[in-house]
Every structure is written in C-alpha cells, then in structure tokens.
Amino acid sequence: GENVEQHPSTLSVQEGDSAVIKCTYSDSASNYFPWYKQELGKRPQLIIDIRSNVGEKKDQRIAVTLNKTAKHFSLHITETQPEDSAVYFCAASKVGGNTGKLIFGQGTTLQVKP
Amino acid sequence: DARVTQTPRHKVTEMGQEVTMRCQPILGHNTVFWYRQTMMQGLELLAYFRNRAPLDDSGMPKDRFSAEMPDATLATLKIQPSEPRDSAVYFCASGLVQAEAFFGQGTRLTVV
Numbered sequence: 001g002e003n004v005e006q007h008p009s010t011l012s013v014q015e016g017d018s019a020v021i022k023c024t025y026s027d028s029a030s031n032y033f034p035w036y037k038q039e040l041g042k043r044p045q046l047i048i049d050i051r052s053n054v055g056e057k058k059d060q061r062i063a064v065t066l067n068k069t070a071k072h073f074s075l076h077i078t079e080t081q082p083e084d085s086a087v088y089f090c091a092a093s094k095v096g097g098n099t100g101k102l103i104f105g106q107g108t109t110l111q112v113k114p
Numbered sequence: 115d116a117r118v119t120q121t122p123r124h125k126v127t128e129m130g131q132e133v134t135m136r137c138q139p140i141l142g143h144n145t146v147f148w149y150r151q152t153m154m155q156g157l158e159l160l161a162y163f164r165n166r167a168p169l170d171d172s173g174m175p176k177d178r179f180s181a182e183m184p185d186a187t188l189a190t191l192k193i194q195p196s197e198p199r200d201s202a203v204y205f206c207a208s209g210l211v212q213a214e215a216f217f218g219q220g221t222r223l224t225v226v
Contacts, residue, residue, distance in 0.1 A: 034214060043205065043217040044157070089157060095211065100145055101170055102207075102215055104157040 002027045004092050006105025014113050019080055021108045023090035024072040030092040033066060033073045034102075038087045047088075048075070051095075080112045116140045118218035120206050126224045132194040135221045137206030138187055146189045147207040147215055148174075148181055157205070163189065196225045 003026040013019050025033075034049035050057045050064045050073065057064050061080075066073040077084055090105040119138040127133055139146050148160040161171040161181035171181060178197070183189045193200055203222050207215035 036217075043219050045217070046214060049214065100164065100209075100211060101159065101162050102147060103159060104149075106156040 002030070002092070002101070002103045004090060004103050004105040006090050006108055008108060009106065010109045010111070012111045012113065013080055015080060015082060017080055019077045019084070019110055019112075021075045021088055021090070021110075022072060023074070023092075023105050025092040026071070027092065027094065028071060029094050032093045032095045033064070034091050034093075035064060035075050036089045036091065038089065038107075040086075044089060082112050082114050085110055085112045118206055118208050118216050120218035120221050122221060123219060124222045126226065127196055129197055129225055130195040132192065133196050133200075133223060135191045135204050135223070137189040137191075137218055139189060139206070139208030140216055141187075143208035143210055143216075145209045145211065145215075146183060148189070148191050149205045149207065151203045151205060151220070160191070198225045201225050
C-alpha cells in the first residue's frame with residue numbers, strides 16, 4: 001500500500017541555522033505533497049504544499065523541493081527561530097477522481113535552540 | 115473563520131464502554147478523514163470519506179471501530195467496546211478534491 005517515510009525523527013539546530021527534513025513516498029501516482037506543522041497540544045496546520053507539476057516552491061523562510069524521479073521531497077527552513085520548534089509532518093496524496101487519500105510520514109520533532 | 119469542529123474535546127471512559135466521537139466538517143468540504151495520533155504512530159489514517167461515501171477504512175480495526183457520515187454536516191467515529199490501547203488523540207480533517215486537509219482540534223480519549 002501507500003507509504004511515506006520521513007527523516008530524521010528528531011532535529012536540533014541553533015537559532016539562525018537551516019533545517020532540512022526529507023520524505024520519500026512509495027506510490028508513483030502521488031501528485032500532491034503538503035507539509036504540516038503541529039505545535040504542542042494543537043492541531044496540525046498546513047504550512048506549504050507542492051504539486052507534481054513543479055519542482056520547488058518557496059514561501060518566505062520555507063521552501064519545498066520535489067524530485068518525482070526519485071520519489072522524494074524535502075522541507076527547508078532557513079534562518080530558524082525558536083517559534084519554529086514543533087513537529088513537522090510530510091504527506092502524499094493522489095488528487096482527483098475517487099482518490100485523495102492523505103498519507104502522513106511519522107513526523108520530525110524540530111527543536112530550535114536560542 | 116471556518117473550522118472543523120470536534121466533540122468532545124476530552125473523554126475518559128472505562129474499558130468495555132462505547133465511545134462516540136463527532137466531527138462537523140467545514141461547510142462545502144466533500145472529503146473527511148479520521149486520523150489517530152499516538153506518540154509512536156504519528157498520524158495514522160483510520161477512515162476516509164468522499165461525498166459521504168466511505169472510500170477507505172482499511173486502517174481501522176473492523177471488529178470494534180466504525181465510521182459513518184449520516185449527513186454532510188456530521189461524521190462519527192465509534193469504538194465498541196473500547197480498550198486501553200485505544201487511548202490516543204483522534205483527529206477529524208476535511209477538505210476539497212485538491213486534498214488540502216483542515217484539522218479539527220482533536221478528541222483526547224483515555225480508556226482506563
């Protein structure tokens with residue numbers, strides 16, 4: 001079945017450094033890849049997403065890259081701040097028709113040290 | 115500000131009791147997901163509905179769990195009988211065909 005692997009499970013960086021989280025997916029038909037941020041005790045919230053027709057997308061300090069051939073995608077956070085500390089989840093989905101099932105990775109706990 | 119609403123927010127129950135969790139998706143959304151979150155399992159997909167029809171519930175223990183959408187404004191997840199290993203946070207999420215999902219605040223279930 002569909003599977004999404006996420007690495008690393010924990011990541012600790014100094015404030016101002018960059019953080020990179022990587023995910024691989026198993027279903028080559030997947031074409032929608034969102035990233036969610038979950039702060040302690042709160043709901044996951046979408047921070048950025050990318051579709052299979054583009055290779056990179058940026059939003060201020062956050063960027064996502066997609067390599068369809070290798071079936072992997074990555075989240076890049078630059079100039080990290082303490083408020084970036086949270087659990088980050090990647091996900092993959094096939095959009096359209098009767099699909100759209102959203103499968104999540106296992107999550108990465110990011111700690112940004114002041 | 116449209117939001118997915120889940121009730122109850124917290125539930126403590128004794129082993130063997132029935133538990134019903136409710137979700138009101140965002141008006142106009144045609145896709146509803148139920149996820150279970152534990153420390154070890156991340157966000158585990160239990161069930162998935164499109165236009166109220168169940169498309170996939172392969173992640174759900176069939177002997178004790180059931181999920182339904184009696185109408186477009188209500189999704190339910192039932193556990194009968196509940197067991198201590200069911201203790202987790204259960205999230206409902208809704209979205210459109212583009213597959214972006216908006217999460218509710220979750221129901222924290224404790225089975226003692």
